[in-house]
Amino acid sequence: MADSAEVREAMRSLGRRLASFRRAVRLSQEALADKVHYGRSTVASVEVGLQNAVEAFWQRADDAVAANGELLRAYRSLVELRAAENRAAASVFAMPSIDRRVLPQPSRPAAAYVPFLPAALDRPALDWLVGEDPRRPVRDGCRLDEAFVVEAERRLATLRDRDHQLGAGAAYPDVMGFLQTDVRRLVAISPADGPIGRRAHTVALGAFELAGYQAVDLGADGVAQQHYLRALALTGAEGDRLYGAYLLAVSIGHLALHCGHPHRGLRMVQTAIQGGGPATTPLVGAALHAVLARAHARLGEERKCSNALAVAEASLSRADVDDEPPWVRYLSPAYLADEVAHCLFDLGHYEPARREIDQAVAGVGASRVRRLAIDTALLASTLARSGRVDEACARGREATDLARRTTSMRTVQRVAQLRLDLSPYEHEREVVDLFDYLHEVLPAAG
Structure with a gap:
């Protein structure tokens, strides 16, 4: 979770205690992973405080390292600390009304100090599911001509391309400017106003979604949450179940996973699948079930993950791109291979993950520098965890060179x-050379 320094330090402290107990009983990370039924990547991330783990993990870990309940008690204290902070933060966090004349205020990466609040997701998700939204749109009688909407569509496409190539640091200010100018006018009309209204609605939602995605890329998870929830409320107000389901699962669900809350992410995607209903197209269904698989993988639920991936693959095979909404047509076999690779990596299946990453990278265009950087670094990690150190270092240098071309915190x-x-x-020559190179050209990652 992107929470306070106190919570982050408590996570690191708990991880250090686990590592100390593990070494005391002479268990490797791989051996402990087998005993707790999670991947080594989970154990490694937990030990350095980069990832949360559920209570079942700590129960098994406590038994495996003979901690006599010490680890489990410390974990429960961490849960209580986080819950107290969430309650305090939720008391001052209020979803703004979807007044069409009021748009998000954060306009710079300094907004990263806004915390991500997992507890603030449940009510908006429930409101969307049951179709209740007291914040009805405010109409001002605005009418837009087609030329304005066409230009807004073009501008959104340009901003997306720039984001893919360079990362959010290069595009986020322009996206915020877009929200505060063109989108301010676009949200003043309704999809019910005819074809122009529907196109304006889609551009407005796409702009909010892009702003949220870029906020994640900047490390501003709380700002991303605000953007995504505004978009979700807008779909609820307009009755757009398909885009709403997509936002709830793919945008908000992924954000919860990114912030270390797999149970919350799972809840979001399950709600999206339930609420999307018959409106869900095959390609959107594939996207939803890919996130469902990611959540199950993060929780170590291999069978459920496999089942969700099977549904995603079957849905993708049935999809006719021409019949799908333009905003989901990016979902290709290469994109799904990327999701499969992350699932396998989280489950500790590194060789199959490597094969999926190869397929994903082969299907990514050269202009998608951020995606290439992330996938190449993930490929290097699979090689490292398989003991193929020389290959991992070679791929790591490639990933570093790609990452330095972006302004993306996620790549770092x-x-x-x-x-x-x-x-x-870290004492092997190739690794020392790579670490030196990292310090030189990408110091934030070093």
């Missing part, structure tokens, strides 16, 4: 994770 985080995965080999 992914390369930093690779550095952690290579830490058991």
Whole structure:
């Protein structure tokens, strides 16, 4: 969770205690992973405080390292601390009304100090599910001509391309400017106003979604939450179940997973699948079930993950792209291979994950520098965790070169994770050279 320094330090402290107990009983991370039925990646991330784990993990870990309940008690204290902070933060967090004349205020990465609040997701998700939204749109009688909407569509496409190529640091200010100018006018009309209204609605939602995605890329998870919830409320007010389901699962569900809350992410995607109902197209269904698989993988639920991936693959095979909404047509076999790779990686199946990453990278265009950087770093991590250190370092250098071409915090985080995965080999010549290179050209990851 992107929470307070106190919570983050408590997570690191708990991880250090686990590592100390594990070493005392002479267990490797792989051996402990087998005993707790999670992947080694989970154990490694927990030990350095980068990832939360559920109570079942700590129960098994406590038994495995003979901690006599100490780890479990410390975990429950951490849960209580986080819950107290969430309650305090939720008391001052209020979803703004979807007044069409009031748009998000944060306009710079400094908004990263806004916390991500998992407890603030449940009510908006329930409101969307049952179709209740007291914040009805405010109409001002605005009418837009087609030329304005066409230009807004073009501008959104340009901003998306720039984001894919360079990362959010290069595009977020322009996206915020877009929200405060063109989108301010676009949200003043309704999809019920005819074809122009429907197109304006889609552009407005796409702009909010892009702003949220970029906030994640900047490390501003709380700001991303605000953007996504505004978009979700807008779909609820307009009765757009299909885009609402997509936002709830793919945007908000992924955000919860990214912030270390797999149970909350699972709840969001399950709500989306239930609420999407017959309106869900095959491609959107594939996207929803891919996130469902990611949540199950993060929880170590391999069978459920496999079942969700099977549904996603079957849905993708049935999809006719021409019959799908334009905003989901990016979902290709290469994109799904990327999701499968992350699932396998989280489950500790590194060789199958490597094969899926190869397929994903082969299907990504050269202009998608951020995606190439993240996937190449993930590939390097699979090699590192398989003991193929020379290959991991070679791929790690490629990932570093790609990451330095972006302004994406996510790429930096992914390369930093690779550095952690290579830490058991930190005295080998190839690893020392890679770490020196990281410090030189991508110091934030070093």
